[in-house]
Amino acid sequence: MSDVQIMTGNQAAAHGVKLCKVQVISAYPITPSTPVTETISQWVERGELKAEYVRVESEHSVMTVCVAASTVGARTFTSTSSHGLLYMCEQLHWAAGSRLPIVLACVNRGVGAPWSIFNDQQDSISQRDTGWIQIYCRDNQEILDSLIQAYRIAEQVYCPVMVCYDGFVLSHTMMPVEIPDADRVGEFLPPYKPHTILSPEDPRNINPVIFPWQRRDAEGVLRDGYMDMRWKLQHALEGSRDVIVEVGREFAERFGRDHGGMLWNYKADDAEVLLVGMGSLATEATMAADLLRESGIRAGVVGIRVYRPFPRAEVREAFQKIPAIVVFEKDISYGYEGALCADIKAALYGTGIQTPLHNYIAGLGGRDVKANELAEAVRASLASIAGGNREQQTWLNCVTE
Amino acid sequence: METKDDNISAMCKPAIGEAGKTGDWRDATPVIDLAKCIASVKNRPACYLCWLYCPEGIVAAGIPPRIDLDYCKGCGICAEECPAKAITMVINEEVKK
Numbered sequence: 084m085s086d087v088q089i090m091t092g093n094q095a096a097a098h099g100v101k102l103c104k105v106q107v108i109s110a111y112p113i114t115p116s117t118p119v120t121e122t123i124s125q126w127v128e129r130g131e132l133k134a135e136y137v138r139v140e141s142e143h144s145v146m147t148v149c150v151a152a153s154t155v156g157a158r159t160f161t162s163t164s165s166h167g168l169l170y171m172c173e174q175l176h177w178a179a180g181s182r183l184p185i186v187l188a189c190v191n192r193g194v195g196a197p198w199s200i201f202n203d204q205q206d207s208i209s210q211r212d213t214g215w216i217q218i219y220c221r222d223n224q225e226i227l228d229s230l231i232q233a234y235r236i237a238e239q240v241y242c243p244v245m246v247c248y249d250g251f252v253l254s255h256t257m258m259p260v261e262i263p264d265a266d267r268v269g270e271f272l273p274p275y276k277p278h279t280i281l282s283p284e285d286p287r288n289i290n291p292v293i294f295p296w297q298r299r300d301a302e303g304v305l306r307d308g309y310m311d312m313r314w315k316l317q318h319a320l321e322g323s324r325d326v327i328v329e330v331g332r333e334f335a336e337r338f339g340r341d342h343g344g345m346l347w348n349y350k351a352d353d354a355e356v357l358l359v360g361m362g363s364l365a366t367e368a369t370m371a372a373d374l375l376r377e378s379g380i381r382a383g384v385v386g387i388r389v390y391r392p393f394p395r396a397e398v399r400e401a402f403q404k405i406p407a408i409v410v411f412e413k414d415i416s417y418g419y420e421g422a423l424c425a426d427i428k429a430a431l432y433g434t435g436i437q438t439p440l441h442n443y444i445a446g447l448g449g450r451d452v453k454a455n456e457l458a459e460a461v462r463a464s465l466a467s468i469a470g471g472n473r474e475q476q477t478w479l480n481c482v483t484e
Numbered sequence: 485m486e487t488k489d490d491n492i493s494a495m496c497k498p499a500i501g502e503a504g505k506t507g508d509w510r511d512a513t514p515v516i517d518l519a520k521c522i523a524s525v526k527n528r529p530a531c532y533l534c535w536l537y538c539p540e541g542i543v544a545a546g547i548p549p550r551i552d553l554d555y556c557k558g559c560g561i562c563a564e565e566c567p568a569k570a571i572t573m574v575i576n577e578e579v580k581k
Contacts, residue, residue: 182493241492278492287495291503297489301499307489315492 087261092253095223095260096162096188096246097122099230101132102268105186106157109137109148113167114200115250116190120162142167146174146185153183154289156277158234162188164250165206169194172210175243179214179316181290182278184237184244186230187215191362191413192250193448201449202250203413204362208390208422210245214316216323217390219361220248223258225342228334231268235330238275240323242316249363249413251449263338271337320392327389345394347386348401350376354383356407356461361387361423364411364445364452371457382461387423398430408440409464411457411479415444420476439473450480501554506540510558512573514551520570524548534562534571 090098096119100108108127110120126132135157137148142163149159163171168189178185189207193199207217218233220226226248233244248254281287293309300306307315328344335341349369351357356375358368365386375382385401387394402408412421419425424442431438441464446452460479467475496502518524522531527547535545539561542552551562563571 180493279495285497287497290494291496293494298504300496301502302497305489306496307491307494309494311489312494319492 087259089257090223090260091118091255091257092220092223092226092248093118093190093255094122095227096190096230096248097126098260098262099227100160101126102227102263102265103158103160103231103234103272104269105132105134105160107135107137107148107152107159108161109139109145109152109159110161111139111142111145111163111167113142113164115192115202115254116162116164116167116188118254119188119190123160142170143174146171146178149185149187150174150178150181150183153178153185154181154277154279155281156275158238158275159185160187161185162190164190165192165194165200168206168210172213175210175213175215177290178243180312182241182316182319184234184241184275186233186237187243187245188226188230189245189247190250190254191247199448200250202252203447203449204247204249205414205447207245207247208414208416211391211422214242214320215391216240216242216244216320216327218244218246219365219388219390220246220253220342221363221366221386221388223253223256223260224340226253227260227262228338228340228342231263231272232327232330232334234275235272236323236326238273239326239330240319241278242319242323247362252363261340267337271334324389324392324394327392343386343388345387345389345392345397346401347388349384349386350381351383351385351401353381354405355381356383356409356465357402357405358382358384358457358461359387359408359410359423359427360384360412361390362413364413367452367454368411368457370454371461374454374458375461378458380462380465382458390423390426393426393430395430398427399434399436402427402431402436402438405438407465407468408438409443409461410440411443411445411452411460413444413446415447424476439468441467441475441477443477443479444481445479447481452479456480505554507552507554507556510553510556510576512558512560512575513553513579514556514558514560514562514571515574515579516548516551517570517572518548520568521548521566522568522570524570525568531567533565533567537561537565
């Protein structure tokens with residue numbers, strides 16, 4: 084039986100972990116992610132979740148624990164934010180390179196200096212190229228549901244998955260969340276089978292030094308070189324799109340909630356302008372689209388749910404006939420533009436789509452972004468586009484002079 | 485058609501030659517002077533510090549001790565540790581002569 088409770092995004096994440104019967108959790112506290120593993124640790128302590136909870140001295144060690152546990156066949160979880168995620172950086176690469184289906188909840192927070200505990204997505208975006216799948220959630224229900232989906236995806240394609248959601252905006256905000264029945268989650272999520280079984284009967288050395296070229300082993304098998312291994316990871320991430328979409332579809336069938344596969348649309352069919360965003364900013368954009376429609380502008384929203392692998396085909400499809408695109412994002416690739424904006428432009432290259440595209444950097448370090456401000460930005464961009472300004476970067480609500 | 489490596493992460497199995505003939509990394513080759521080698525001179529199992537110290541485990545503790553040049557990387561630790569100074573590291577080009 085499922086039940087609905089009012090809970091924060093962090094509690095929703097913890098419930099997702101519990102439902103997936105995660106066996107090893109390691110974590111180091113950092114705002115705003117702390118309550119996730121705090122909640123889990125209480126369940127482990129009370130015996131409500133039969134798991135090992137490993138306390139360590141840093142986030143770097145957290146990920147090494149996850150790597151080790153996942154290697155020997157345990158379903159593993161951690162959550163972190165901002166500097167914690169960045170401290171893990173080396174081991175994030177290691178987890179992906181070892182093809183381990185670790186799931187991490189990244190509660191998005193700005194990165195210092197200067198110190199900020201507040202929300203933006205610079206932390207996870209800066210880890211874009213580690214080989215992790217990244218899912219961005221727009222509400223608390225999606226956090227819980229995405230965590231369950233994340234294990235299915237990760238354990239099928241053998242790639243780690245980062246479930247990202249906005250700090251405070253979701254992590255500390257209460258919403259009604261339906262907790263699915265544990266047995267039904269068990270049917271949806273089969274036990275984790277590691278890709279390599281470690282056993283004293285068949286000893287092996289994991290991740291030895293790999294040389295540029297392939298190597299013939301003692302049995303005469305030509306073993307991959309470093310670059311061949313990297314291609315396999317790239318191939319796995321590219322191929323994970325179909326799995327992500329299929330898992331989302333099957334989840335919707337079983338549990339009645341469809342959060343979209345790679346991306347989702349809101350009132351996009353007849354739209355004359357599309358607002359684009361990830362996470363809670365995209366939710367805010369749906370409210371802005373409604374405001375714009377009230378004032379006669381047919382606005383819609385494309386929410387990017389999965390940022391890596393990037394929804395190349397879906398983006399091309401979504402923007403095929405749209406006259407104007409406005410991308411809002413809570414990150415900046417310094418010296419260029421918003422990372423999402425750059426990726427969308429890259430996806431459209433060579434398709435003949437020449438749509439004007441305006442980029443808004445918004446809400447860095449927790450600066451509030453209201454729906455009416457997004458709507459106002461779209462109005463300004465449409466006027467600017469009408470005046471021939473096809474490309475523009477604007478820092479929303481920011482002193483820029 | 486070559487068999488493809490079906491592993492998705494890098495691994496190797498403990499076996500002689502798993503990493504190829506690593507002896508070709510060698511710049512200098514250990515040469516044992518049997519007139520000085522303690523085990524050879526005494527004609528019985530003795531000393532074997534070369535066998536003990538070899539980080540590659542490729543010295544066989546026989547009479548005389550034998551070094552497997554297929555896998556000797558030429559580090560020179562055996563020559564350094566030999567109390568009788570029976571092992572000399574000879575630059576590869578000179579060994580071939």
